[in-house]
Amino acid sequence: MAGTNSERELLAEGPAIILVEPQLGENIGMVARAMANFGLAELRLVNPRDGWPSEKARSAASKADHVIDATRVFDTLEEAIADLNFVYATTARQRDGFKPVRSPVIAATTLRGRFKAGERTGILFGRERWGLTNEEVALADEIVTFPVNPAFASLNIAQAVLLMSYEWMKSGMEDLGETPFAAVEQRPATKEELFGLFGQVEEALDARGYFRPEGKKPRMIENLRAVLSRRAFTGQEISVLRGVFATFDRYSRKNPRGKGAPEAVDDDSEG
Incomplete structure (x- = not known):
């Protein structure tokens, strides 16, 4: 889904994403893309198999260059987590131990709270084929496990990062006040603008013989105005409609009785 816009604010904050011994540059690139989608920017790699930097990773990142360029290797x-205050380890497997196990929603809320408190946080992701070792999980403070099909719990690394990145972004929606792609607020139309629309439409229709027979013109105008005022237009919507109706004047006006005159709606109904 296309949506890159260099004119909008680039969100780049939150926990570090730490990939332990990632194998393919393409997977690293897709992780960077997922991070950039949801406002994360700090990517750390532990002993990547194919080395770093990686052109395959940059290509797969789909222009998430700010993440790729800032990536650090340990x-x-x-060493990768030495400067962090709090770390989650992700896993889809049940682990024996004494560490709390959280859902992605709770984990993201916790990370958001610690971020606001000025702490440095991170999320660990294991190898593509078999994840994190027990020894590596032991270095984390808590575990986050995804609610997946127990009979098919395998997620690729980019999917796992995407899920946590999404929950991170969602946890901050109250701070943002709106989604980054919320509709621009528009000013409600004034009655004067609405009256202007009435006048333009009625003049154009009258010139083209719409209001027939003449005796029913007042009721037809009343019905037309009721239709146009049924919903609350914004000022911008009024401008759009008036622009549309202004095109009427680009064409010759028909004789009210002549060929080509639009058919009027003969409406005797009340209201």
Whole structure:
């Protein structure tokens, strides 16, 4: 889905995403793209198999260059998380141990709260084929497990990062006050603007013989105005409609009785 817009604010904050021994550059690139989609920007790699930098990763990132360019590489997981205050480890498998296990929603809320408090946080993701080891999970503070089909729990690494990135973004919607793509607020139309629309439409229709027979013209105008005022137009919508109706004057006006005159609606109904 296309949606890149360099004129809008680029969100780049939140927890670091740490990939432990990722194998394919393409997967790293898709992770970077998922992060950029939801406002995350700090990517850390622990001993990537094919080295770094990676043109395959950059290509797969689909212009998430700010994430790729800032990516940091570490030899060990301990080094990658040394400056962080709180870390989640992601897993789809049941683990034996004493660490709390959270849902993505709770984990994202916790990360948001710690971020607001000025803490540095991170989320660990394991290898494409078999995830994190127990020793690596032991370095985290808590575990986050995705609610997936127990008989088919395998997620690729980009999907897993996408899920957590989405929950991170969603946890901050109250702070933003709206989604980044909310409709621009429009001013309600004034009655003067609405009256102007009435006049333009009625003049154009009258010139083209719409109001027939003449004795029913007042009721037809009343019905027309009722239709046009049924909903609350914005000022911009009024301008659009008046622009449409202004095109009437680009064409010759028909004789009220002549060929080509539009048929009027003979409406005797009340209201």
